[in-house]
Amino acid sequence: MVIDKLYGRLALASFLSLSILPIPAFAQADPKALPGPTDAQLMKLKGIYEDLHANPELSMQEKRTAGIAAKWLKDQGFEVTEGVGGTGVVGILRNGDGPTVLLRADMDALPMKENTGLPYASTRKGTDPASGRETAIAHSCGHDLHVTWLMGATQILAANKDRWHGTVMAVFQPGEEIGEGAKAMVDDGMVKRFPKPIVTLGQHVLPFPAGQVRIASGPVLSRSDSLKVTLYGRGGHGSGPESTVDPVVMAAATVMRLQTIVSREVSMSDGAVVTVGSMQAGSSANIIPDEAQLQLNVRTYDDGVRDKVLASIKRVVDGEAAISGAPKPPLLTMLGQFPLTVNDEDATAEVTEALKQRLGAERVVPASSANASEDFTVFARAWDVPSVFWFVGGTDPKQYADAAKAGTLNELPSNHSPEYAPVLTPTLRTGVETMLAAAGRWLAPGTAGSQAR
Structure with missing residues (x-):
């Protein structure tokens, strides 16, 4: 994600728009839930995340990451197409009649040095195509976490096919940081090669309290021109x-x-x-x-x-x-x-209610617009379908609360900072749960939530 500023007060307009949205009918159901990740699955995902974090790859060069994602999907029974738009990966899991839902994660890292002090911190270097110079590489925007979240969600969906129906399209996208990856996949015939989704869903880690989710309809990320x-x-x-x-x-x-x-x-x-x-x-x-x-x-x-x-x-x-x-x-x-990221009003209402069911309403907060940019909506625009993009907190809640009390929120490490690294507990679990909740709204009507953990 290309970011200038991530913090800000919650927008009153966003709050009001969410508070008056009608509650979808499925919210009244007593769902048979898609299960969340087990402790054993989280430990496996933690290892994958640490490996991805230690081995970042620059935009449109994500061969290793793409290979890991592709093998994972194949192991879960997905039909996998590699090399879409360069290094993109598309996995299709068909499970009877029903809608197709696109779930997206971006894979690329940044040309910068990491300074987190983590035992799995990146020491990788590569050639920055923009400058032609050697550069350090770091996952300082959280895309390694996005990949891990989607891997966790696809594993659970594949293992619980009795609880949903339709088609899952898992998209591991290259080149988000330079705004080329989604377009490259679309230019490579993505719309013609794969089934049309009913909705496209994506999420991003940001520096607010871990365990919290922020979502709003309308414009949520700015347009960007460089x-x-x-x-x-x-x-x-x-x-x-x-x-x-x-x-x-x-x-x-x-x-x-x-x-x-x-x-x-x-x-x-x-x-x-x-x-x-x-x-x-x-x-x-x-x-x-x-x-x-x-x-x-x-x-x-x-x-x-x-x-x-x-x-x-x-x-x-x-x-x-x-x-x-x-x-x-x-x-x-x-x-x-980068295009303007606009969340569809009706689809956002559905996802918001699904998130509240699964996580608890107190953990789902209205989002304010951010001066950040994404190419996620390129997929929705190509198919002319709704899209929803939400945010998952990755900062230690106590650290965030202390900074808020001291008036120093702007001093916390944020995306694209050499010190930025999300805390994994409960961020790893939360991102898997949110993806399952959102996908479940369309794949398993009435099964949006599981008991909050």
Whole structure:
């Protein structure tokens, strides 16, 4: 998940929308539950998680992880297709008449060094395709946990076919961090090669109390646009700047001006973020280079706001280049995009009630929108079906409560931090239970919940 900020107050609108949703009819049933994971299964899953955590793989390079997932699915009796969209894995488990439900987990890690101090911390290195340089690799976003959750859920579904009917489609997706994996799988004929699901379901670990789940209908994750700006100057000797057009100064002025777009051009009622994450220029202290590059990221929830912000970026970049006397206009190149993640209202109501039945209502909390982005909804859009995406807490509850009391929540390690690692108890069990509860709503109507543990 590409993340700028994960914390925030619960949105009143989200709370109100959930509180007035009609209770689905299945909530009145006395279900024969899909069982949760046993202690022995959790121990097995813990070992798998630790292995995945210690052996992360970069986006679109997840061959080892994909192999582990594929073998697991085959062992559970799934029909398995490997290499979908590169390294994607799709497992199909047919169990009589009924709907098809897509369950998704992303597999890729990040080009960064881990600093958790865990005995199974990653020491892996690889080549970052974006830069061509060697980099440390770490599962600092929790995708290793997502894979483990789905493996646990598929095992339980496969072992309890007398308790549900329909088809399970388990999708282990590559390349979420760069926004390419879901699209690559769809471009590889996923819609034509596999049965159409009635709903797509996914989840993500986030830094709030472990054991808690957050969910809401409507927009839950922002749209993301990443772009590269190349600023052109005229190089020369550092001792004679008067004969040059310095792209370093041009870039510095551009960065400062870009920061005024949100603060001075976007209404406080419209959410937007503009981040300059990279600025590169030059090779020596006494050489003025002939170009500089910026990499920007934009987060928005509204297409109109997005268009306005992108237009303002171009205006600022072109303007600063003109003022600096650049020999030619800047070049703006789109690097990647993530769609807006919008939870279907009716399907979210069903999942929310299923989660409450299984976990207890006190553990299911309304979610607020986050300035994070996902490509999960690419699957739902390709099939034109509803999707639901929810969040599972992974932070020690006492640590979270202490930080909340001290006003230091923003100092807790979060996704993409080198110190981030979810606590496994009860996070591992919770993620398996939530996936079973959500899938069970469609695969086993009336069997959404088991007794809360």
